[in-house]
Amino acid sequence: MGLLEITILLGIIAALYTFITYNELVRNREAINNAWSQIDVQLKRRADLIPNLVNSVKGYMKHERELLEKITELRSKLVSGTPEERMEANNQISQALKSIFAVFENYPDLKANQNVLQLQEELTTTENKIAYARQAYNDSAYFYNTMVKQIPSMFVAKLFGFKEVPYFQVDEKDREVPKVEL
Numbered sequence: 001m002g003l004l005e006i007t008i009l010l011g012i013i014a015a016l017y018t019f020i021t022y023n024e025l026v027r028n029r030e031a032i033n034n035a036w037s038q039i040d041v042q043l044k045r046r047a048d049l050i051p052n053l054v055n056s057v058k059g060y061m062k063h064e065r066e067l068l069e070k071i072t073e074l075r076s077k078l079v080s081g082t083p084e085e086r087m088e089a090n091n092q093i094s095q096a097l098k099s100i101f102a103v104f105e106n107y108p109d110l111k112a113n114q115n116v117l118q119l120q121e122e123l124t125t126t127e128n129k130i131a132y133a134r135q136a137y138n139d140s141a142y143f144y145n146t147m148v149k150q151i152p153s154m155f156v157a158k159l160f161g162f163k164e165v166p167y168f169q170v171d172e173k174d175r176e177v178p179k180v181e182l
Helices: 003-057 065-078 083-104 108-112 114-149 153-159
Strands: none
Touching: 003 065, 003 083, 003 114, 003 153, 065 083, 083 114, 114 153
16 A cells, blocks of 8 residues: 555545534534523523513512512513523523512412412423523533534534533522521
């Protein structure tokens, strides 16, 4: 086998590796897009439920009007903007919803209201789905980001402009241990 044949064989191997790596990067990027879409669906569901919750509790919660207004404001941020902005709005709205659920304890009539209980259950279910979708997104981001950073796939990633994607981070407030008083 001569030098020309070896060079051609190495060129074919390099081209095959490039094609395979490129396709895997595309597949991983699409997995991230799909995972983000799943988060997006749940964020939209949450955003659609929020006005119903706010309207259901407005009459009971005159003193908490500021909290209700903040939730309404955050809702608009939740459905538009870049993924990073929407991630931040998601973290803020999670905190606000925790606060509103805590306030329910001060209103026995509100706790017994079937509409509010149903909305609270739907929001809780949606929160669980959002948590699962975030985990799936971060798993996809992990596999993709690893490929973008590892040798030799990083060379193919740089050649074709594949960039790292952000992870869905937990807000620092969510890391705090909740205070329970009995």
